[in-house]
Amino acid sequence: MSFFFTTYFQFSYRYNTTLGGLQLHYAGKVKSQIPNEALERAQSRVDQLLDGLRSQTRQLASDAPLALWFDPEAEQPE
Amino acid sequence: MTIAEAGQQLRARRVSSAELTEQCLNDIAKLNPVLNAFITVTADSALARARELDQELAAGIDRGPLHGIPIAHKDLMWTKGVRTTSGSKIFADFVPNRDATVVQRMADAGSVMLGKTGLHELAYGITSDNPHFGTIRNPRNPEHSPGGSSGGSGVAVATGMAFLATGTDTGGSIRVPASFCGVAGLKPTYGLIDRTGVQPLGLSLDHVGPLARTAGDLRLALDAMSDSVRRKPAPASFGEIRIGLPENFYFDTIEPAIKDAVQDAAKRAETLGARVVTVRVPDVDGLNICGLMILLSEAAAVHQAHLHRRAEFGGDVLALLDQGSLVPAADYVNAQRQRRVLLGEFHALFRKIDCLFTPATPITAPRIGQTEITLDGVQHDTRILTTRLARGFNALGFPALSIPCGSSAEGLPIGLQIVARPFEDNLALALGEALERPVAD
Numbered sequence: 001m002s003f004f005f006t007t008y009f010q011f012s013y014r015y016n017t018t019l020g021g022l023q024l025h026y027a028g029k030v031k032s033q034i035p036n037e038a039l040e041r042a043q044s045r046v047d048q049l050l051d052g053l054r055s056q057t058r059q060l061a062s063d064a065p066l067a068l069w070f071d072p073e074a075e076q077p078e
Numbered sequence: 079m080t081i082a083e084a085g086q087q088l089r090a091r092r093v094s095s096a097e098l099t100e101q102c103l104n105d106i107a108k109l110n111p112v113l114n115a116f117i118t119v120t121a122d123s124a125l126a127r128a129r130e131l132d133q134e135l136a137a138g139i140d141r142g143p144l145h146g147i148p149i150a151h152k153d154l155m156w157t158k159g160v161r162t163t164s165g166s167k168i169f170a171d172f173v174p175n176r177d178a179t180v181v182q183r184m185a186d187a188g189s190v191m192l193g194k195t196g197l198h199e200l201a202y203g204i205t206s207d208n209p210h211f212g213t214i215r216n217p218r219n220p221e222h223s224p225g226g227s228s229g230g231s232g233v234a235v236a237t238g239m240a241f242l243a244t245g246t247d248t249g250g251s252i253r254v255p256a257s258f259c260g261v262a263g264l265k266p267t268y269g270l271i272d273r274t275g276v277q278p279l280g281l282s283l284d285h286v287g288p289l290a291r292t293a294g295d296l297r298l299a300l301d302a303m304s305d306s307v308r309r310k311p312a313p314a315s316f317g318e319i320r321i322g323l324p325e326n327f328y329f330d331t332i333e334p335a336i337k338d339a340v341q342d343a344a345k346r347a348e349t350l351g352a353r354v355v356t357v358r359v360p361d362v363d364g365l366n367i368c369g370l371m372i373l374l375s376e377a378a379a380v381h382q383a384h385l386h387r388r389a390e391f392g393g394d395v396l397a398l399l400d401q402g403s404l405v406p407a408a409d410y411v412n413a414q415r416q417r418r419v420l421l422g423e424f425h426a427l428f429r430k431i432d433c434l435f436t437p438a439t440p441i442t443a444p445r446i447g448q449t450e451i452t453l454d455g456v457q458h459d460t461r462i463l464t465t466r467l468a469r470g471f472n473a474l475g476f477p478a479l480s481i482p483c484g485s486s487a488e489g490l491p492i493g494l495q496i497v498a499r500p501f502e503d504n505l506a507l508a509l510g511e512a513l514e515r516p517v518a519d
Contacts, residue, residue: 033385033388033400033403034400034403034404035388038396038397038400039400041397042397042400042401042403042404043404045397045401046374046401046404046405049367049370049371049374049405050371050405050406050409052363052364052367053367053368053371053409053412053413053416054409054412056361056364056367056368056416057409057412057413057415057416060412060415060416060419061419064416064418064419065415066411066415067282067414067415067417067418068282068414
C-alpha cells in the first residue's frame with residue numbers, strides 16, 4: 001500500500017499538473033515548494049508514519065471527538 | 079547557588095544584584111566561546127537593570143523571589159528592542175517591538191535579563207546543532223550534545239551562566255536538555271503559561287516553561303510565569319500520594335543505568351511516605367505517532383509562508399517541513415481525534431495514581447553528530463529515541479518535570495520524569511523538591 005501511495009503521488013506531481021481544476025492546481029503548488037529530489041524521501045517518511053496512524057484510526061469510533069475546539073465567543077486578540 | 083539562596087544573600091545585603099549579574103557575565107565571557115549557550119548577551123542593559131533593582135531593594139521595594147536574579151530567555155521569546163532569531167536565518171534580523179507576555183511577567187517579577195540563549199533552529203529538533211549560530215555543547219563533556227531544542231538554556235543554567243532560563247517544549251524540548259545537562263526543567267500543564275509573543279512551532283503542542291538548577295527554583299519561576307490560581311496546591315504530605323511505575327513501554331528500550339536510577343528514585347519516594355504501584359500505561363507508541371503527525375502538520379502550517387526560501391533552512395528542519403507539507407488534512411484531523419481518545423485513557427490511568435515516574439530520556443547525552451545508537455543489539459535513530467519518553471505528554475498536555483537522578487559511568491547526567499494530572503504541576507514540583515534534598519542520615 002505504501003508503495004502504491006508513493007507512486008501515485010509522484011505521478012500526480014510530475015505528470016498531471018497540466019490539467020485544469022482546483023485539485024491539480026494545489027498539487028502544483030506543493031510541487032513548486034518541494035523539489036523532486038526531496039519529495040521522494042519526504043513522502044517515504046510520511047507514508048511510514050501514515051501506516052502507523054491509519055492502523056490506529058481504523059479503530060476509532062465514528063463519534064470520536066476532535067481534540068481541538070472552536071469557541072465562537074472567544075475574544076479576538078488586540 | 080540556587081535562586082532561593084541568592085535571594086537570602088540579596089536581602090541580607092551580603093551580595094548585590096549587580097554583583098550577581100557581573101559574575102554571570104564573567105562566566106558567559108569565559109564559557110560561551112566553547113559551549114555556545116548564548117546567541118545574544120545584553121551585558122550593558124543587564125548591569126543597568128541590576129543596579130536599578132538594587133536601589134529598589136535598598137528603598138524597601140521587594141518584587142519577590144526573582145528580584146535581582148539574573149536569567150536568560152530562549153531566543154524565540156520576543157524581547158522588545160533585542161534581536162530574536164528563533165535560531166533561524168529567516169528571523170536573523172528580527173527585532174520585536176514588544177516583549178512576550180512571559181518575558182514581561184518575569185521582568186515585572188524583578189529578574190535581570192542577561193541575554194538570549196541558543197536553540198535548535200526554529201525549536202524544531204533536539205540536538206541544538208544549529209547550522210546558522212553554531213553547535214551548542216554539553217558542559218559535562220563538550221563532545222556530547224546538550225539536547226534541545228532549549229539547549230542553550232540548559233547549558234546556561236548548568237554552568238551558572240544564568241540562575242534560570244526560559245524554554246519551550248513541543249516534543250521534549252525542555253525535558254531533554256534538562257536531562258542531558260543535569261538540571262531541572264518543567265513542561266507545565268498545556269496553556270498554563272501564556273504563549274503570546276513566543277514563536278510558535280506546534281500550535282496545539284507548544285508549552286513554555288522554566289529550566290533551573292533545582293525543582294525548588296522551578297517553583298519560584300513558575301509563580302512568576304503564570305497565575306497560581308489555576309494550579310492546584312501541593313499536598314501537605316506525601317502519605318496519600320500514589321506513584322505509578324510503568325511495567326510497559328518506559329523501561330523497554332533504555333540504558334540499564336537509567337532504569338536503575340529511576341527505580342532508585344521511586345524507592346526514595348517511598349521513604350517520603352508515597353506509595354509506589356506498578357501500572358500498565360496506554361498505547362504510548364500510538365500517542366507518539368499522533369503527536370508527531372500533528373507536529374509535522376502544524377509546523378508546516380506555521381512556516382508555510384517561508385518555505386520558498388529553502389536555502390535558508392538547515393537540512394534537518396527543511397526535511398521535517400517538507401514532510402509536514404505532505405500530511406493529508408484528513409490524517410491530521412484523525413490524529414487529533416486519536417489524541418482525544420488516548421487522553422481519556424490516560425485520565426483513566428490517573429484516577430488510580432497521582433503521578434507517574436519514568437525516565438526523561440532513555441539514553442544519556444549522545445555524542446554531537448551521532449545519528450544512531452545501539453541498545454540491546456538494536457540500532458535506533460538517535461532523534462526518535464531521545465524524544466520517545468517525552469513526546470506523548472505534549473500531546474496529553476499533562477505537566478511533566480525532569481530532575482537529575484544520577485549519572486552514568488561516563489559521568490553524564492540521568493533525568494527522572496515526574497508526570498502529574500493537568501494543573502497539578504505543584505505536586506510534581508513538590509515531589510521533585512523532596513527528592514533532590516540530601517538523604518538524612
